[in-house]
Amino acid sequence: MSTSTTTLWAIAAQVCDPEIPVLSIEDLGILRDVQLAEDGGVRVVITPTYSGCPAMDAIREDLQTAFHAEGYGDVTVDLVLSPAWTTDWMSESGKLKLEEYGIAPPTGTGHRGPVTLGLAVKCPLCHSLNTKELSRFGSTSCKALYQCRECLEPFDYFKVLS
């Protein structure tokens, strides 16, 4: 069995976000590091999107399962807070996958003050830019709730955290 870092990384990158199963933890940018320890154990480093994100526990468990399935026994999953995650770490392919899944990917550089002057959020269904924010807080910590003014469909927007 090859134990190169690339191989280990590929195993870890199979794990998906439990709430957004089209995105791997690599796409999301929360997979920070994978190393083989001298004693043969694997150490994976992940970072949370939001402080209270309950997906972290599921992801930790899924990582252990993924490595166990590949024959690695001793797996440590460490959570680091610093440097703090930002939506800039989301991969371009991840953003495409999000949109195809029906969630508008983060755009622009986030809100500045109480008046939002960000880029328009594109409706993932009809691609109109004529959309409005219904609530800055959505179904999970990382999403806001939007509605398209053209096709009238409500949709999730993965909000910017910069």
Added chain:
Amino acid sequence: MSATETTESYGDSTASATRITPGNALRPEDIQLQQGAPGEAVAQYALRLGDDALVLAQRLSNWISRGPEIEEDIALGNIALDQLGHARSFLSYAGLAWGKSEDDLAYWREEEDFRSLHLFEQPNGDFGVTIMRQLMISIYQHLLYTELLDSSDETISAICAKAVKEVDYHRDHAIMWTRRLGIGTEESARRMRHALEVLWPYVGELFEDEDLYDELGDAGVRPSSLRERWDTEFAAVLESADLEVPTGPFALCRGRHGEHSEHLGHLLAEMQVLARKHPGASW
């Protein structure tokens, strides 16, 4: 749960984060990564910040299923979850100094052991009171966590780097609602004035220094140093909402010394009863 039972779960679209597993509590070593266990002063400081966030999280989560509209229900639930996340980080870090887990600190301390400020434990009241409490606290936490990015303690700085981005959203939420209600109808404006009146006495305690800050040095931020900026920012929001900053006196509060209002005991009773009734139980 054994590995064989969950072999199919990774990458499986039916897997859910809401699946509760044993041992969800942050392990002390998760927090320890940044640097070793804190000294006593830093641990006491982390305990204070953690208690504030925990008490607010518990208060806000009471709005779930009671929000004035579904979006607000979700928003307040999200804010509660963020605060709970901050509390978990702070309390896990504090607990390292004393060999205690976040759960030990949250569920097994008595009322007089909590170091939270009185404003955080004030009852939700109507939606106006909750929003006003959010406005006061989110402006405060945003200023405090921003300053703490430069803390000489790497873990405190790392927790705040994460938290400040989230509190930024909480502050926006509170500002927008304050304006909407302040300049909304006669009734909404009356309720916001009422909220200001009942909460204002607890604002003073936010900015009180303690001896602890002498020991903390550059690891902490003296609350008194935030006062001027808080006043300016708070007054600007109220002005934009056609509301006036109260001029009444502050109450004498000693939350940082473990002396609380009648409200904290009730809050803790509800929060702690399950853990105490079934020690060591997991979902």
